[in-house]
Amino acid sequence: MNRLAYIAIALLALPAAAVVPETSVLGADSPTIQSDRSITFKVTAPTARTVQVAGGDGLGPGPLTMTKGQDGVWTTTTPAAVPGFHYYWFLIDGVRVNDPASRTYFGYSLETSGIEVPEPGADYYAIRNVPHGAVREQWYFSKVTGQWRHAIVYTPPGYDQRPTTRYPVLLLQHGMGEDETGWTRQGKAQFILDNLIAAGKAQPMIVVMDRGYASKDNTVARPTTLQGMRTAFSAFEEVVLHDLIPTIDASYRTLPDREHRAMAGLSMGGMQTLFITLHHPETFSYIASLSGPIVPNMSGERKIDEGFQDPFDSKTAYEGAFADAVGFNKKFKLLWLGVGTEEPQVFHGISRAVRTLQAAGVKVVYFESPGTAHEWQTWRRDLNDLAPRLFR
Amino acid sequence: MNRLAYIAIALLALPAAAVVPETSVLGADSPTIQSDRSITFKVTAPTARTVQVAGGDGLGPGPLTMTKGQDGVWTTTTPAAVPGFHYYWFLIDGVRVNDPASRTYFGYSLETSGIEVPEPGADYYAIRNVPHGAVREQWYFSKVTGQWRHAIVYTPPGYDQRPTTRYPVLLLQHGMGEDETGWTRQGKAQFILDNLIAAGKAQPMIVVMDRGYASKDNTVARPTTLQGMRTAFSAFEEVVLHDLIPTIDASYRTLPDREHRAMAGLSMGGMQTLFITLHHPETFSYIASLSGPIVPNMSGERKIDEGFQDPFDSKTAYEGAFADAVGFNKKFKLLWLGVGTEEPQVFHGISRAVRTLQAAGVKVVYFESPGTAHEWQTWRRDLNDLAPRLFR
Numbered sequence: 001m002n003r004l005a006y007i008a009i010a011l012l013a014l015p016a017a018a019v020v021p022e023t024s025v026l027g028a029d030s031p032t033i034q035s036d037r038s039i040t041f042k043v044t045a046p047t048a049r050t051v052q053v054a055g056g057d058g059l060g061p062g063p064l065t066m067t068k069g070q071d072g073v074w075t076t077t078t079p080a081a082v083p084g085f086h087y088y089w090f091l092i093d094g095v096r097v098n099d100p101a102s103r104t105y106f107g108y109s110l111e112t113s114g115i116e117v118p119e120p121g122a123d124y125y126a127i128r129n130v131p132h133g134a135v136r137e138q139w140y141f142s143k144v145t146g147q148w149r150h151a152i153v154y155t156p157p158g159y160d161q162r163p164t165t166r167y168p169v170l171l172l173q174h175g176m177g178e179d180e181t182g183w184t185r186q187g188k189a190q191f192i193l194d195n196l197i198a199a200g201k202a203q204p205m206i207v208v209m210d211r212g213y214a215s216k217d218n219t220v221a222r223p224t225t226l227q228g229m230r231t232a233f234s235a236f237e238e239v240v241l242h243d244l245i246p247t248i249d250a251s252y253r254t255l256p257d258r259e260h261r262a263m264a265g266l267s268m269g270g271m272q273t274l275f276i277t278l279h280h281p282e283t284f285s286y287i288a289s290l291s292g293p294i295v296p297n298m299s300g301e302r303k304i305d306e307g308f309q310d311p312f313d314s315k316t317a318y319e320g321a322f323a324d325a326v327g328f329n330k331k332f333k334l335l336w337l338g339v340g341t342e343e344p345q346v347f348h349g350i351s352r353a354v355r356t357l358q359a360a361g362v363k364v365v366y367f368e369s370p371g372t373a374h375e376w377q378t379w380r381r382d383l384n385d386l387a388p389r390l391f392r
Numbered sequence: 393m394n395r396l397a398y399i400a401i402a403l404l405a406l407p408a409a410a411v412v413p414e415t416s417v418l419g420a421d422s423p424t425i426q427s428d429r430s431i432t433f434k435v436t437a438p439t440a441r442t443v444q445v446a447g448g449d450g451l452g453p454g455p456l457t458m459t460k461g462q463d464g465v466w467t468t469t470t471p472a473a474v475p476g477f478h479y480y481w482f483l484i485d486g487v488r489v490n491d492p493a494s495r496t497y498f499g500y501s502l503e504t505s506g507i508e509v510p511e512p513g514a515d516y517y518a519i520r521n522v523p524h525g526a527v528r529e530q531w532y533f534s535k536v537t538g539q540w541r542h543a544i545v546y547t548p549p550g551y552d553q554r555p556t557t558r559y560p561v562l563l564l565q566h567g568m569g570e571d572e573t574g575w576t577r578q579g580k581a582q583f584i585l586d587n588l589i590a591a592g593k594a595q596p597m598i599v600v601m602d603r604g605y606a607s608k609d610n611t612v613a614r615p616t617t618l619q620g621m622r623t624a625f626s627a628f629e630e631v632v633l634h635d636l637i638p639t640i641d642a643s644y645r646t647l648p649d650r651e652h653r654a655m656a657g658l659s660m661g662g663m664q665t666l667f668i669t670l671h672h673p674e675t676f677s678y679i680a681s682l683s684g685p686i687v688p689n690m691s692g693e694r695k696i697d698e699g700f701q702d703p704f705d706s707k708t709a710y711e712g713a714f715a716d717a718v719g720f721n722k723k724f725k726l727l728w729l730g731v732g733t734e735e736p737q738v739f740h741g742i743s744r745a746v747r748t749l750q751a752a753g754v755k756v757v758y759f760e761s762p763g764t765a766h767e768w769q770t771w772r773r774d775l776n777d778l779a780p781r782l783f784r
Contacts, residue, residue, distance in 0.1 A: 160555075
């Protein structure tokens with residue numbers, strides 16, 4: 001393509017000047033995203049002394065100070081934002097509050113404002129005129145925790161029309177501070193799957209998105225040590241094996257065997273995925289960790305992030321799960337690890353583990369998302385790469 | 393039952409002292425509801441000068457001033473709240489903000505904190521160990537508005553297991569400032585239906601909850617006059633008839649005729665229901681308006697609430713839809729009108745219309761919810777009374 005044509009297409013692909021994002025509430029006139037992807041935020045706080053806006057990595061560096069107009073409305077404009085979904089909030093005299101103009105999304109363990117910045121040319125997560133699967137809520141009673149739990153389940157297009165067809169299952173987990181709604185509301189997993197399935201790139205599958213927290217004593221685990229995290233993950237592991245999978249297999253037309261069951265998760269969900277699947281090769285044959293911190297040795301009273309620094313020895317990491325590379329490759333159909341290039345907290349650990357595993361003969365698919373941080377645009381790209389590799 | 397036994401049961405039915413409601417986020421320790429149904433709110437705002445808490449009618453009279461502790465945490469305790477779901481918010485130096493401890497619910501045209509106050513002895517909207525229907529998201533493209541729209545659809549227990557059974561359909565609309573998620577998140581319609589169906593009290597039915605806003609020019613209608621409201625309702629009427637119903641009939645196993653189609657709505661949704669169903673007896677045979685303001689004459693440049701005061705003449709109201717009582721009774725299988733006793737804004741208009749219609753020989757089922765306001769506890773009770781009367 002010649003350079004002029006390229007520029008013309010790039011310009012066409014940019015959003016029109018100053019659009020209000022889809023993440024704003026009906027009828028809101030803010031925030032606005034300019035064609036250079038700078039964002040103008042505003043909030044009314046006539047008597048406040050200081051107002052700032054802050055949010056996810058892709059929004060820019062740290063809190064931005066806002067300026068008060070004569071009408072009591074504070075405004076500021078960010079540098080060009082990274083495309084994708086970003087959480088954000090205002091700090092009004094130091095109190096963290098949401099933008100009344102925005103829908104809220106569950107992140108940071110609370111309801112948080114969000115902004116969707118369009119990525120020029122990326123329509124793999126757009127709602128398009130293709131057959132759509134269904135996103136369903138699934139309540140189930142957990143014998144492990146003694147409580148009702150809530151999961152989101154995607155059934156693929158055609159599920160209702162083919163009442164004798166059975167489908168493989170992907171368990172897909174959110175990250176720390178998020179919940180079971182993250183993958184469909186922030187991640188748009190349903191549209192990614194719809195589009196891949198319509199294009200013949202992915203097998204029709206059922207996707208189960210559960211709330212990744214569980215405890216047996218009705219408390220909320222807030223582990224600070226590796227051992228505490230292991231205990232919390234163990235409770236969730238029991239829920240997955242003894243409550244969730246049986247519920248899904250009883251409620252949906254699944255192919256209920258290990259050959260047709262995958263687990264994937266992002267960040268904390270990636271850690272849980274490795275923890276659970278490596279313990280249960282009889283239950284899972286596909287494994288994916290998306291920006292999941294690598295913790296080769298999840299034991300002891302050490303702080304959690306100290307575990308991220310442990311050396312990765314493919315013979316001993318994860319209780320020796322990778323020690324026999326040939327056996328591992330035979331047992332599991334896929335081990336998939338991904339990370340964004342702008343995730344300094346986890347990039348080193350993941351890429352090092354991939355190199356070490358590959359050197360030891362363990363088959364790993366590695367996916368790097370260029371220019372994106374520990375945010376949803378990384379994980380949308382991940383799912384778009386991962387889903388076509390499942391159930392082949 | 394003797395008095396002591398009654399007291400013992402009443403005490404057992406009360407929540408334990410100081411419980412955190414189900415509407416709080418995982419792990420939150422506030423607000424707390426005491427056994428006398430007083431509520432203690434708290435919020436951290438060390439530099440604020442004034443903090444108040446305000447919310448729905450059932451919470452108490454007007455904004456309550458909060459008191460600052462040495463730790464920068466402001467607290468207050470309300471009088472005994474009415475049971476049910478109430479929206480609430482804080483006013484920090486006059487800025488309306490959500491409680492970070494609460495989930496948010498779409499009301500007042502924005503994401504708003506909510507608190508669920510248990511009603512002793514009321515388990516008709518509780519999640520129970522009965523077969524559960526599915527709550528699904530339905531995206532569909534509207535030719536009327538040129539936009540994608542989002543609805544919530546409840547399919548009854550057994551829908552997946554009986555792939556040749558077809559079901560009647562209830563369209564169930566939210567009120568002004570709310571959206572399609574209100575009936576399942578605030579209203580718990582799915583559990584009310586699950587429990588009624590399990591008890592054999594209601595027919596298994598599909599319930600469709602759409603977003604009750606539509607415009608043809610991609611603006612958000614904020615009508616102030618009756619004529620403006622009529623125009624807005626007309627656009628939604630076209631969406632319902634030309635986009636929504638065909639989508640539902642094509643996507644679900646419905647009984648696609650007027651004998652098996654009902655429409656109901658609360659507040660604005662009740663007004664829309666009367667507007668749409670009375671225009672389209674060929675499409676609907678069951679009608680219900682829940683706390684819907686009665687506007688006998690929806691025309692002219694008068695302000696909307698002036699229309700609430702119009703005299704109700706059964707011969708001319710609603711373009712003469714009720715003029716022929718015998719014909720009306722033959723045409724429609726149910727006309728159901730309901731209101732809470734603590735809804736002064738609409739109580740008079742609704743109860744007057746019921747009396748006038750009944751005097752004119754129009755069959756009306758009238759339901760009064762004792763002690764509840766223009767809030768969800770009224771509408772949960774309404775649905776619990778209404779659903780068993782449908783599709784008989």
